[in-house]
Amino acid sequence: MKLRNWQASCISKALKHYLNGNSHFLALATPGSGKTLMASQLADQLLKNDLIDLIICFSPSTIVSQDFSQSLQLIINERFDGLLGAKGHSLTYQSLQYLDRDFWLLFDRYRVFVIFEEIHHCAGSTIDNANAWGEQIILNIQNKAKYTLALTGTPWRSDNTPIVLSNYMPSNKISCDYVYGLSEAIQDDVCRVPQIFAVDNNNITVADGIEIKTFSSFKCLLSESIVQYQEIIENEKVVKYVISSAHKKLNLIRVKNSDAAGLIVTSSVEHARQVSELMKDCFNEDAAVVTYRENEPTSIIQQFRHANTKWIISVGMISEGTNIPRLQVCCHLTNIKTEMHFRQVLGRILRVTISKNQEAVMYMPAEPKLLEYAHRVKQDIPFEADVVKFENMIKPVKANDDELGKAITFNKVKGVSSNKGLELNGANIGYTATSVSNSTEEDFLTSSYEKVVNIFGKFEQESLALGVSELSAPRL
Template structure:
């Protein structure tokens, strides 16, 4: 099989480390670089060289777990459904808390290779500081697996807790990775697209209360006063219209060359997603696909969109890290989650290189200070690209498809119980570079637990519910592998 250079190098280093007696190997590779394929090839080599008996993979969401199962099957020509004759199983991290002793006994009877996708979700250097998933890994896998491969595209946690199975350098306290493949290298190797980040701002904002009217020249100035929450900005109808109209125009331009190119809108709640969907239908005559944790089968919705021709998909927590939809090239960041890990993972959804003619990747977002900080750090990762981050000032009419109403005055009315955001007098449009600034019976199964939950402002809290808001139980069935014949 034809591997990318970084994938071949990484596999060679991992095999060498395992050969020297090492059990764990940590890989940092930028989102979209091809970690799943690399891990599947490494698993195939370990199986074919009789170095392991079984492969178990854990991922943060069911769609990513399914992608891993398919990738492992394609590479090894073995089954990974946990049934009789299978070589393993691909599961979500949520399953860790529901596995019984029959499963963990596999690690005592067989040589098990464990793949951890997006390992940063699992925290803990010991039981005392571990989260629920990290605790299970420390107790049942760390010293019992034959080999482990930990993958991440964002090697940090918003709570600064240590990542499980990781070593840290002193005195910097930075994570020590066994192999690193950054965004700059991925762009130079034509593995990832060059990101373009458009920060939409407004230079004439008014906040009206009973006594006075305050004016602000940017979202940064507005938010610094703590009188208007960021949620009100991303829910404001005119802000939504402007951001999406700019993104719609760009997507139409890309689709002139790539007919299947698509856009992703990341919303903050189910209600927010419905609001955006309604506006897109009314203002742009666009029927966007909506996928949230409330759907009966969100995974099928994502899978269908992956191979469809439709333009837009609106997601509430369902399309982030590891979700592979290469035709995505435009993204609107309209969520209230403002951690760098989440920002990088969202950006990574539009960076996967394809064979299409146009390889642009553009993310639109409000010019919120934290998001700008993360955007500038992305720019630092690709210093040879001067125009990674740009400002765009809102103007009266962003696109002919938008109904011809005044998009210029933004007014926050504090006199009302619910303060509508209305945008006024923005000035001319300018685009300027910023130079700094997821019929064989199983012998046992996992307990089922389903929990619905609204998107919170903390991404770390979200991913510990179900990787995308629903606790999903998967029948494991790996105990069927406990006969010697099953692994021979």
């Protein structure tokens, strides 16, 4: 399999790093650039040169773990199921806490190469500041593995704790052994140039009893903490407009790419269900829905990857590491507002394919933090490009759909809000991104993205179930 230039360069540097006596290598590569293939090829070369005996891979979710397993098995041409005689195993980070002494003895008896996908989920420079996954890595892997490879597309944590196994410069920036950014990936035709559409409004009215307040943008509205962002992304009119624009764009792309697909990232299971119903009622589209409440969420993602279905709706299940190349449009309708999550969601639509149309389009409300992240993405583009655009919410997306242009009623009664009363008309075309601190939103999906995949939600339940099944078979 032909490697991209950056992949070959990274492998060469990682091999030299290892032969020079180093035990850890951190590679930063932009989402969608092909980290899985690079790591698999490196593992293959280490095996062929008799530098290692076994390979263990850890990933943040079941779907990514399965993808790594398949890639390693294909490249190495050996079984990679963790059973006797296999060359290794691919596990979730959650399983770290349930591996027994017999498993860890492998590191004493064999030369083990460990791959950490999306290493930023594992925190800790010492046991004192480590999270659950980082603690296990420090105790059982850090000084025992023959060689470790850490991969990330977003090398930071929202809680500002250090990433496990990493070194930091005096400026508190992480020290990477290899860097392949979005700018380089676009120049090499590895990643697409994104377009980010921010939906805003310059005539917002909030009725609180007899008091009526008007606002000129979402930024102004949110700065006074009268309406939380959660209420905006769950407002039917806002959601309908954002999805209408995205749906229209996807249909245009599918004229050339018949299998192109879209991703809608929502804030909760209930929110996902509501969006699914809206897709059916307004656009006659049966979207796939993947949340922790589905019986087999990994199977849903796998089926969607190879299907022709237009849309998939997710709550934290399709973000980092999940490879669905046909995704080209996404809607950011989640209340997770960290830059890491923003870039990981955007990364799902950036992977270049052989299709004729290579557009990558994200739609989102014009929330200040998200706009700040969008403008930072623009700075990563290696040439002048109109990356961030603004869409007028007042105009109907379809000529016969005047509902999208009507006012939305949103009443606030004694601080308790309903989904009716936010009157939206007009649009703010000349919006400038500015960071604004909103009121604290105490929700398990908003506290931080790391917590979603690290402690709470489906990732804990799904990975725990997988961890049990992984450990039930005879292991290496």
